[in-house]
Amino acid sequence: MENTTAEKRKVVFSGIQPSGNITLGNYMGALRNFTSFENADCLYCMADLHTLTVRQNPADLRKRTASLAAIYIACGLDPDENIIYCQSHVPAHAELAWVLNCYTYMGELSRMTQFKDKSQKHADNINAGLFTYPVLMASDILLYQTNIVPVGVDQKQHVEICRDIAQRFNGIYGDVFQIPEPYIPKATAKIMSLTEPTKKMSKSDPEDTFIAVLDKPEDIRRKLKRAVTDSDGEIRFDPENKPGVSNLLTILSVLKKETMEETVASLQGLGYGALKEAVTEAVIGELAPIQARYNEIIADKDGLNAILKRNAEKAQYLAQKTLRKVYKKVGLYQG
Ligand code: TRP
Numbered sequence: 001m002e003n004t005t006a007e008k009r010k011v012v013f014s015g016i017q018p019s020g021n022i023t024l025g026n027y028m029g030a031l032r033n034f035t036s037f038e039n040a041d042c043l044y045c046m047a048d049l050h051t052l053t054v055r056q057n058p059a060d061l062r063k064r065t066a067s068l069a070a071i072y073i074a075c076g077l078d079p080d081e082n083i084i085y086c087q088s089h090v091p092a093h094a095e096l097a098w099v100l101n102c103y104t105y106m107g108e109l110s111r112m113t114q115f116k117d118k119s120q121k122h123a124d125n126i127n128a129g130l131f132t133y134p135v136l137m138a139s140d141i142l143l144y145q146t147n148i149v150p151v152g153v154d155q156k157q158h159v160e161i162c163r164d165i166a167q168r169f170n171g172i173y174g175d176v177f178q179i180p181e182p183y184i185p186k187a188t189a190k191i192m193s194l195t196e197p198t199k200k201m202s203k204s205d206p207e208d209t210f211i212a213v214l215d216k217p218e219d220i221r222r223k224l225k226r227a228v229t230d231s232d233g234e235i236r237f238d239p240e241n242k243p244g245v246s247n248l249l250t251i252l253s254v255l256k257k258e259t260m261e262e263t264v265a266s267l268q269g270l271g272y273g274a275l276k277e278a279v280t281e282a283v284i285g286e287l288a289p290i291q292a293r294y295n296e297i298i299a300d301k302d303g304l305n306a307i308l309k310r311n312a313e314k315a316q317y318l319a320q321k322t323l324r325k326v327y328k329k330v331g332l333y334q335g
Contacts, residue, residue: 010040011178013146015047015087015137018064019054020203021212022071024283025191028254029152031213033185035076043083043144043315044072049094049136050087053129054122054204067298069308071213074294079307087140089312092319096139097132099326103169104135104161113157138162143319145178153190154200156182173329177322191251194227197243214291217284224248224280235267235275245272248279255282 014034016026034044046068051061065086072084087093109115109131119126129136137158141149142165149159159182166177193199193209201210211220228244237260239246252275253263267275297304328334 010037010147011144012037012040012042012148012150013044013141013144013180014150015045015050015140016068017047017051018061018068019051019056020064021210021214022068023191023201023203024211024213024251024287025152025201026203027075027213028191028251029185030150031072031075033150034072034082037148037150040148041083042077042081043085043146044077045085045087045090045140045315046072047137047140048086048088050133053127053133054118055125066301066304067214069304070294070297071290073297073307074290075213079311083311083314084307085311085315086308089308090316090319092143092316092323093136093139096143096319096323096326097136099330100135100139100142100165100169101132104132104138104165108161108164109134112161114154134158134161135165138165141180142166142177143322144315145322146180147178148183149180150183150185152200153184156184169326176325176329192243192247194223194247197228197247211283213287214294215287217288220283220287221280224276224283227276229272233271235264235270235272237264245275248275252279252282255286 012034014030016022016030022031034042046065048061048065069084069086073079077084112134115131115133118130122130138161141159141162149162151159159180163179166179170176170179191201193201193205194211195209199205203210203212208223208226211223215223227248229248230242230244232242234242235245235249236242237246237249249260249263252258253260256263258266267278324334
């Protein structure tokens with residue numbers, strides 16, 4: 001990632017919180033697209049510090065963090081080509097977050113949709129970390145001079161505040177940070193809940209609302225059988241009036257790499273049973289090889305730990321360069 005050649009390689013950064021079962025929504029909206037950045041330096045972190053904003057069971061959090069690392073790799077991200085690491089293994093994230101907290105306004109943080117949603121959901125624990133969550137996320141991104149941030153549409157506002165903070169900082173101290181762009185793949189940006197298809201599929205919702213990447217075939221079958229549709233019986237893509245059916249069609253067309261028209265045409269004259277069956281087959285077919293690789297990776301804990309250690313060192317090296325520059329610019333004594 002040295003800036004020595006005229007054609008600088010792009011830096012791609014994204015993160016996922018190890019806060020629940022990784023869902024088909026995470027896979028289709030994020031993970032699956034992470035493998036498509038060639039000729040870029042890509043970093044993908046397990047955002048474990050972010051998960052502390054909501055109370056976690058410590059043993060579960062540890063387990064889910066290792067599991068997420070194995071899922072990243074099982075989904076096709078080569079850990080020698082991509083920096084896959086644990087956010088808390090690189091202290092520079094928390095260090096930059098402190099500095100950037102001092103360049104972020106209470107007003108802009110209080111306007112964040114996710115903060116408002118989560119404060120409602122966890123009314124008994126509206127902690128300061130929940131409030132400054134976007135600042136830690138901005139630090140994640142800015143530490144690596146990131147150009148592109150692939151995220152789901154729900155995270156767009158966080159990338160925007162990151163840009164605002166970076167521009168503000170650069171405005172005072174000169175070009176310290178690269179200004180990142182969000183990258184939101186259109187068709188796959190939002191997979192909806194199976195039981196409430198007007199809401200995003202979320203790993204923090206009840207089990208039957210989502211398909212997990214590691215779900216067994218029989219669970220996938222059962223959950224899709226129970227997925228909410230509607231009563232008009234017609235297979236048609238119309239997210240506004242037919243959110244359930246449209247969500248199933250989206251999953252199917254994306255996984256089969258077809259256009260929506262092709263997918264709808266392939267189901268002409270058939271009923272919702274056939275649609276669900278087609279989705280079930282497509283999902284099981286997509287996830288089976290990932291699960292097989294996952295099982296191999298997670299069985300070799302020492303191997304996985306070695307990968308994470310190596311990659312955290314690479315990330316820390318890169319992050320330190322930006323952090324040192326920031327410390328110097330703001331006037332922290334460097335000796
Ligand atoms: N906040 C993101 C989410 O919940 C996860 C995340 C943390 C992230 N740090 C990031 C995403 C940096 C992109 C870039 O989905």
